[in-house]
Amino acid sequence: DAGVIQSPRHEVTEMGQEVTLRCKPISGHNSLFWYRQTMMRGLELLIYFNNNVPIDDSGMPEDRFSAKMPNASFSTLKIQPSEPRDSAVYFCASGDPLVLRNEQFFGPGTRLTVL
Amino acid sequence: GQSLEQPSEVTAVEGAIVQINCTYQTSGFYGLSWYQQHDGGAPTFLSYNGLDGLEETGRFSSFLSRSDSYGYLLLQELQMKDSASYFCAVRDRQAGTALIFGKGTTLSVSS
Numbered sequence: 001d002a003g004v005i006q007s008p009r010h011e012v013t014e015m016g017q018e019v020t021l022r023c024k025p026i027s028g029h030n031s032l033f034w035y036r037q038t039m040m041r042g043l044e045l046l047i048y049f050n051n052n053v054p055i056d057d058s059g060m061p062e063d064r065f066s067a068k069m070p071n072a073s074f075s076t077l078k079i080q081p082s083e084p085r086d087s088a089v090y091f092c093a094s095g096d097p098l099v100l101r102n103e104q105f106f107g108p109g110t111r112l113t114v115l
Numbered sequence: 116g117q118s119l120e121q122p123s124e125v126t127a128v129e130g131a132i133v134q135i136n137c138t139y140q141t142s143g144f145y146g147l148s149w150y151q152q153h154d155g156g157a158p159t160f161l162s163y164n165g166l167d168g169l170e171e172t173g174r175f176s177s178f179l180s181r182s183d184s185y186g187y188l189l190l191q192e193l194q195m196k197d198s199a200s201y202f203c204a205v206r207d208r209q210a211g212t213a214l215i216f217g218k219g220t221t222l223s224v225s226s
Contacts, residue, residue, distance in 0.1 A: 031212050042218040043158070043202065048211070055211055091157060097212035101163035102146065104214060108157055 004107035006092050012113045018080040021110045024073055025094030033104060034067055034077050035091040043091075049075065050097065082114045117141045119217035121203055126223045127193050135188045135220045137203035145206040147179050147186045148214060153199045161188070161201075190222070198224045 005024040013019055025032045033048040047057040049069045057067070064083070069075040079086055089111050093104040119139045127133045137147065146165040150158040162170055164179035164186060176189040190197055200221050204214040 033213055035216075043216040045213050045215065048213045050212060056213060093158075095212070100146075100165060101160075102148065102206050102212065102214070103160045103163070104158075106157035106159070 004092055004094050004105050006090075006107035006110050008110060009108060010111050010113075012115065013082055014115050015083055016081045017114075018078065019082045019086075019112060019114075021077040021090050021092075021112070023075045023077070023092030023107060025075070025092070026105055027073065029094035029096050029105070030072075031095045031097050031104075032069060032075050033093040033095070034075070035093065035106075036088045037091060037109075038088045046077070079112075082112075084114045087112055087114050117205060117207060117215045119203055119205060119215065121201075121217045121220050123218065124221045124223070126225070129193055129195060129224060129226050131193050132189065132191050133193060133222065135190075135201050135203075135222070137186045137188075137217060139184050139186075139203070139205050139217075141184075141205050141207035141215075143207050144181060144184075147177075148204045148206070149175075149177055149188045150202045150204060150216070151199050152202065152219070158202060193224045195224050195226065198222055 007022045034046040037043045046059045047067045052069045067077045089109045091109045093106045095104040121137045148163045149161040152158040162177040174191045179186040200219040202219045204216045
């Protein structure tokens with residue numbers, strides 16, 4: 001398996017533009033997680049899905065953020081409109097919640113810069 | 116809510132042993148995990164403790180004491196490539212299958 005795939009790897013955009021981040025989880029994993037990482041706030045959980053259903057989106061900072069998982073092999077995180085404070089590395093991770101150690105496999109991340 | 120505390124930085128020399136502590140506050144604790152992240156990379160899984168005691172994986176060991184809400188990661192025979200950030204993370208009832216991560220400890224290994 002190729003692991004968790006994220007695209008784009010880098011995104012530079014201007015304030016007010018819409019940004020869409022994409023993620024393909026590892027085949028067979030039932031859980032998908034979106035995290036944001038910044039120096040100030042560390043690694044924050046934004047939202048996660050079990051079996052394509054959003055379970056907890058309490059970490060989504062504002063209504064400008066939305067996430068979807070239309071099927072087991074694809075998820076998107078959308079920011080509209082984007083703001084400079086959204087600049088961060090966004091990670092997608094997947095895992096199998098039935099595995100006791102609950103290991104999560106992270107994608108390479110998308111480094112977002114909002115000017 | 117949940118909170119995790121770990122030191123922000125640790126320095127050591129090659130061949131040494133270093134211990135990174137983590138204390139946590141959660142509801143309905145299910146387990147403590149450790150992840151490693153090299154600069155510019157993604158977090159990768161190192162270890163998991165669901166029960167009290169020590170788990171050993173090569174040069175790395177992880178310990179958990181649920182009564183003390185405390186755990187640590189022990190890195191032995193340090194190598195330069197161990198320079199990275201190390202995160203403790205908990206899974207608890209509130210988080211469900213998600214993980215809540217600490218702020219991370221940056222380990223610098225010098226020769």
